[in-house]
Amino acid sequence: MIDYPGVDPVLLETADRLFAACCDNRQLLAAEEAGWAKDLWERAAEMGLPWISVPEDRGGSGGGLPEALAVLRVAGRHGAPIPLAETGVLAGWLLAGAGLSVDPASPLTVVPGRDGDTLRLDGGPGPDARLTGTAHRVPWARAAARIVALVGSDDGWQVVAVPTADVGVRVEPDVNLAGEPRDTVHLDGVEPAVLAPAAAGVDPDALVRRGALARVMTMAGALEAMSELTLAYAHQRRQFGRPVATFQAVQQHLVVVAQEAAVVTMAATVAATATARADERAGGGGGSSSSGRDGAFEVAAAKLLANQAAHTATRAAHQAHGAIGMTQEYPLHQLSRRLWSWRKEYGDDRYWTVRLGPLIDAAGADGLYPLIAGG
Amino acid sequence: MSRPAAGPAFRPTKLTDVELALRDQVREFLAAELPHGTFRPGLGMNSPADPAFSRKLGERGWLGMALPARYGGGDRSAVERFIVTEELLRWGAPVAYHWVADRQSGPVINRFGTEVQKRRFLPGICAGRLGFSIGMSEPDAGSDLAAIKARAVRVDGGWRLSGTKIWTTGAHHNDWIITLCRTGDSAERHAGLSQLLVDLHADGVAVHPIPFLDGSTHFNEVVLTDVFVADDDVLGEIGQGWAQTTSELAYERGGPDRWLSTYLLVEQFLREFTGTPTGERARDLLASAVSRWWALRQLSLSVARSIDTGGAPSVESALVKEMATRFEQDVIAAVERLVDLEPSPRSASLFERLLAEAVLTGPSFTIRGGTLEILRSVTAKGLRP
Numbered sequence: 007m008i009d010y011p012g013v014d015p016v017l018l019e020t021a022d023r024l025f026a027a028c029c030d031n032r033q034l035l036a037a038e039e040a041g042w043a044k045d046l047w048e049r050a051a052e053m054g055l056p057w058i059s060v061p062e063d064r065g066g067s068g069g070g071l072p073e074a075l076a077v078l079r080v081a082g083r084h085g086a087p088i089p090l091a092e093t094g095v096l097a098g099w100l101l102a103g104a105g106l107s108v109d110p111a112s113p114l115t116v117v118p119g120r121d122g123d124t125l126r127l128d129g130g131p132g133p134d135a136r137l138t139g140t141a142h143r144v145p146w147a148r149a150a151a152r153i154v155a156l157v158g159s160d161d162g163w164q165v166v167a168v169p170t171a172d173v174g175v176r177v178e179p180d181v182n183l184a185g186e187p188r189d190t191v192h193l194d195g196v197e198p199a200v201l202a203p204a205a206a207g208v209d210p211d212a213l214v215r216r217g218a219l220a221r222v223m224t225m226a227g228a229l230e231a232m233s234e235l236t237l238a239y240a241h242q243r244r245q246f247g248r249p250v251a252t253f254q255a256v257q258q259h260l261v262v263v264a265q266e267a268a269v270v271t272m273a274a275t276v277a278a279t280a281t282a283r284a285d286e287r288a289g290g291g292g293g294s295s296s297s298g299r300d301g302a303f304e305v306a307a308a309k310l311l312a313n314q315a316a317h318t319a320t321r322a323a324h325q326a327h328g329a330i331g332m333t334q335e336y337p338l339h340q341l342s343r344r345l346w347s348w349r350k351e352y353g354d355d356r357y358w359t360v361r362l363g364p365l366i367d368a369a370g371a372d373g374l375y376p377l378i379a380g381g
Numbered sequence: 382m383s384r385p386a387a388g389p390a391f392r393p394t395k396l397t398d399v400e401l402a403l404r405d406q407v408r409e410f411l412a413a414e415l416p417h418g419t420f421r422p423g424l425g426m427n428s429p430a431d432p433a434f435s436r437k438l439g440e441r442g443w444l445g446m447a448l449p450a451r452y453g454g455g456d457r458s459a460v461e462r463f464i465v466t467e468e469l470l471r472w473g474a475p476v477a478y479h480w481v482a483d484r485q486s487g488p489v490i491n492r493f494g495t496e497v498q499k500r501r502f503l504p505g506i507c508a509g510r511l512g513f514s515i516g517m518s519e520p521d522a523g524s525d526l527a528a529i530k531a532r533a534v535r536v537d538g539g540w541r542l543s544g545t546k547i548w549t550t551g552a553h554h555n556d557w558i559i560t561l562c563r564t565g566d567s568a569e570r571h572a573g574l575s576q577l578l579v580d581l582h583a584d585g586v587a588v589h590p591i592p593f594l595d596g597s598t599h600f601n602e603v604v605l606t607d608v609f610v611a612d613d614d615v616l617g618e619i620g621q622g623w624a625q626t627t628s629e630l631a632y633e634r635g636g637p638d639r640w641l642s643t644y645l646l647v648e649q650f651l652r653e654f655t656g657t658p659t660g661e662r663a664r665d666l667l668a669s670a671v672s673r674w675w676a677l678r679q680l681s682l683s684v685a686r687s688i689d690t691g692g693a694p695s696v697e698s699a700l701v702k703e704m705a706t707r708f709e710q711d712v713i714a715a716v717e718r719l720v721d722l723e724p725s726p727r728s729a730s731l732f733e734r735l736l737a738e739a740v741l742t743g744p745s746f747t748i749r750g751g752t753l754e755i756l757r758s759v760t761a762k763g764l765r766p
Contacts, residue, residue: 011393238766254754257761264764265704268391272683273676275393307672314669362668371651375471375644378674381401 008083010076011275021077024049025084031337037087038185042149047088047113056090057110060098065107071095071282075223079274082227085340087186089113089146091220097154097167099216103205104165112151114167117141117191118217118352119156119210125193127157131164131203136195143351147177147189156204156213163209166198182347184340207288215302217352218309219274219281225312225348226274229267229319232341236263236323239330250326259326266319273308280304303365303377310358316349389697389763393679394686396464403461407468410441415474422473422731424738425642430554430599431475435509438469444483445507448491452503463685467637467678473645477551477599482506484636486513486559489629490578493617498578502557514552516560516579516603517626519545524755527570527623531562531605533577539611540564542577545604552588552601555581560605561626564619574622578614579605595726595741627695633750635684635698640677640705642746643712646739649732650716659720666715677705696763703756706746713739 008018028046037043050056059074060066074095081090097114101107108114117125124139137157147153152167153175168175174196182188237260240251250256281301320342324331331338353361369377396404414437423429438444446462448454455461466484469476487506490498505511522528531544542562552558558579565573581588585608591600617625647670654660680701687694716736717724724737747753 233764234766237764241766251761254758258757260764261700261703261757261760264389264760265700268389268680268700269673269676269704272391272393272679273672276676276679279393279395304675306668307675310668310672311676359665359668362671363664366664366667366671367655370655371648374648374651374671378671378678379467380396380675 008080010072010079011279013073013076017073018076018080020053021055021080022083024053024055025081025086029084029086031335031340034085034087034337034340035334041179041187042089042146043087044149046086047149050086050088050090051111051113054110056088056093056113057098057108058094060094060102060108064098064102065110066094066098066102067110071285072278075219075274075278078220078223079227079230079271082224082344083231085184085228085344089115089150091217091224092116092145092150095220096213096217097152100154100156100165100204100208100213101167101200103208104202106165106167106200106202109151113146113149114152114154115144115146115150116213116217117144117153117155119213125155125157127159127164127166128195131159131161131201135166135198135201137166137168137193137198138195139193141191141193143180143182143188144191145189145351146187147191148179148187152199153191156208156210161203163204164201165204165208166201168193168196169199172196182351184343184347186344186347214352214357215305216281218358219277219301219305221348221352222270222274222277222305222308222312225316225345226267226271228341228345228348229263229270229312229315232319232323232338232345233260233263233267235338235341236260236326240326243328256326259322262322263319263326266315266322270308270312270315273304273311277301277304277308299381303362306353306358306361306365309353310355310362313349313353313355313358316345320345389700389760390687390694391680391683391697392686394460394683396460396682400460400464404464404468406441407443407465411468411472411474415472420473420475422645422735423475423477424473424645424735424742425470426476426480426638427599427642427738427742428473428477429475430477430512430551432478432509432512432554434475435479437509438465438479439507439509442507444479444509445487445503448487448503448507452491452499453505453507454487454491454503455507459685459688460682463637463682467641470637470641471644471648478512478554479506479509480638481515481551481555482511482513484638485515485629485633486557489559489576489625490616492628493576493621493625495613497613498616502578505556511557512551512555514549514555514558514581514601514603516546516549516558516562518548520547524752526561526626527574529561529563529574531560533562533564533575533610535564536609539609539613540577540615542579542605542608542610545602547591547602549588549601549603550599552581552603553590553598557581558603559616559629561622564622571623573620574626575619576616576622576625577610578616579608579610580614583608585609593742595738630751631693631695631698634702634756635681635694637678637681639702639750640674640681640709642706642709643716643739643743644674646716646732646735647712649735650720653730653732654720663719666712666719670712670715673708677701677708681705696760699751699756699759699763702750703753703760707753709746710743713743 054067057066284300446455533540564575567573726737
């Protein structure tokens with residue numbers, strides 16, 4: 007039973023059945039080879055899953071951020087190899103916030119914004135606008151119909167989308183540790199398909215924050231699945247005449263994985279609630295300021311904890327599995343390789359530690375506990 | 382990849398407006414009653430015993446909060462008790478006098494006691510006037526609690542109890558000890574155990590202090606020699622002691638006392654080092670610790686809410702306590718690495734005194750209330766594929 011506070015369990019069970027049917031180890035290995043799971047994408051698109059939280063009048067499926075994130079958590083359980091977070095929670099959020107629409111059939115992706123990216127908007131944010139430069143680590147770019155990016159201009163941050171089919175777009179394949187596409191995208195004077203000023207408060211920091219929230223929730227799902235898989239294995243595997251789960255030393259590993267899953271799932275859910283509340287206050291779809299209880303602290307703390315869990319839980323899970331966990335034929339690697347990748351995406355430990363610093367400074371000694379206790 | 386199983390369940394929960402108002406009241410009370418710099422703050426439940434302070438809490442209705450009003454309790458919830466204890470602990474308030482009575486003796490008497498016992502003991506607990514000790518551990522029975530040897534034999538009108546209890550916090554100033562003992566013989570070790578309410582001032586009770594390694598004296602050995610315990614002072618049913626104790630332990634685990642023992646150390650670090658080069662070097666530690674406190678608090682709050690909605694989160698409590706007490710110790714090590722000083726328990730700096738106390742008492746955090754190893758075992762039994 008997968009449950010998520012305030013979200014219809016039927017939606018989550020339906021999503022779970024779909025991902026379970028399309029994401030066994032063999033299917034995931036095939037998707038890694040192919041670059042993504044096109045058949046899974048088509049079935050998820052039929053159900054409208056990628057566009058949850060994007061308003062219907064913007065071409066989305068409607069529903070709220072909690073629904074979208076709950077589906078991401080389910081996707082994280084299965085390692086679903088499709089641009090689910092990128093299409094709705096990230097690209098859809100940027101586009102809808104800028105008054106633009108999504109095309110309810112095509113996968114989208116978003117430029118995360120890495121050091122060394124050189125995207126620039128020439129010709130001003132008008133009809134002469136052209137995009138040039140290189141963007142790194144763009145998830146699923148080779149599968150996406152359009153690449154959405156946040157670019158600076160004299161008139162503030164602009165949301166742009168460029169079709170990957172444009173002659174000025176070159177996608178150079180690259181991957182993360184899980185073999186998921188993290189491509190390098192070269193743009194050479196590309197005319198944006200759409201362009202509009204970003205919603206108030208939406209800037210690269212806000213994008214990283216939203217991306218981190220999406221990854222944290224996906225990591226929570228992966229950690230839950232990792233805990234269940236490790237538990238099942240330890241109860242089935244026998245050594246010295248009994249299940250290894252009955253040895254205290256092995257139980258320690260099982261407990262650590264369960265603890266990390268509990269911590270990250272709780273952190274992700276509380277961060278999601280705080281972000282959804284801030285969205286509502288900002289009038290929907292907007293970004294949020296970096297002061298006050300707007301989810302900034304919660305998302306930063308949650309991603310830092312998830313990154314740490316990716317280290318602690320995978321180590322314990324692999325130790326409990328022994329050699330079988332190191333093979334391609336056994337599915338543990340589908341979870342551990344993803345966790346090792348996702349912990350570096352949308353803010354590693356250093357990034358979020360630096361972001362938490364000013365929040366802690368502002369709290370000071372007297373405000374430290376209220377920061378921890380949410381007020 | 383794998384099907385979800387019925388594992389530990391933590392439902393996120395938020396404080397209601399009523400609960401937030403209670404928190405404000407406690408904060409105002411502490412700011413007025415114990416302003417910073419005017420009292421000696423302690424590390425969590427290791428703080429000093431101050432019966433006068435405990436009585437003040439009782440007057441405000443902040444002890445025995447979840448007990449029925451007809452016995453002097455507050456008819457309030459586990460979450461409301463969570464809020465009050467969380468604020469007291471993070472302030473370093475002197476909670477030791479009422480701590481055990483409020484956390485577990487009161488609830489266990491309310492659950493298993495007779496009407497007469499409830500009327501006799503609960504009002505005193507709720508007023509902060511009755512201190513209780515835990516009579517579980519013995520010299521040869523620690524983690525293996527079912528190995529206890531204290532024995533009560535049937536006599537006219539009651540029981541005659543002999544044995545030795547050890548590591549008994551506060552027995553030298555408390556009034557009663559809930560004593561687990563053997564009242565019957567059985568091949569099954571967990572059978573034949575019972576809980577007796579023993580007056581610490583009764584004939585045959587001798588309390589010997591066991592100085593803690595830092596010289597403090599909250600620990601005791603309690604030697605019971607032919608102590609008469611009237612039938613009226615049997616808690617619950619004869620022979621049901623194991624089940625009752627297991628349920629009592631659930632009250633002992635998973636609350637704010639399991640993750641706030643070293644909070645004040647970090648807050649005081651901020652007071653004394655903000656703006657210094659050492660303060661700058663603390664950023665990694667602070668970001669990491671504040672994040673973990675935030676998440677642990679949410680898990681712990683979820684345990685309290687689950688109790689209020691009829692759940693029995695014993696596995697969840699053990700899972701949280703194991704992880705939270707390890708974290709309490711990690712905080713000490715991280716802070717110690719950060720500062721270049723040789724902590725003196727007599728320092729003029731409160732931070733330094735707290736650090737000295739934390740280093741000296743820190744190892745107990747992962748022992749008291751169930752060792753890490755026992756908690757892992759309890760948790761693992763609750764994790765089923």
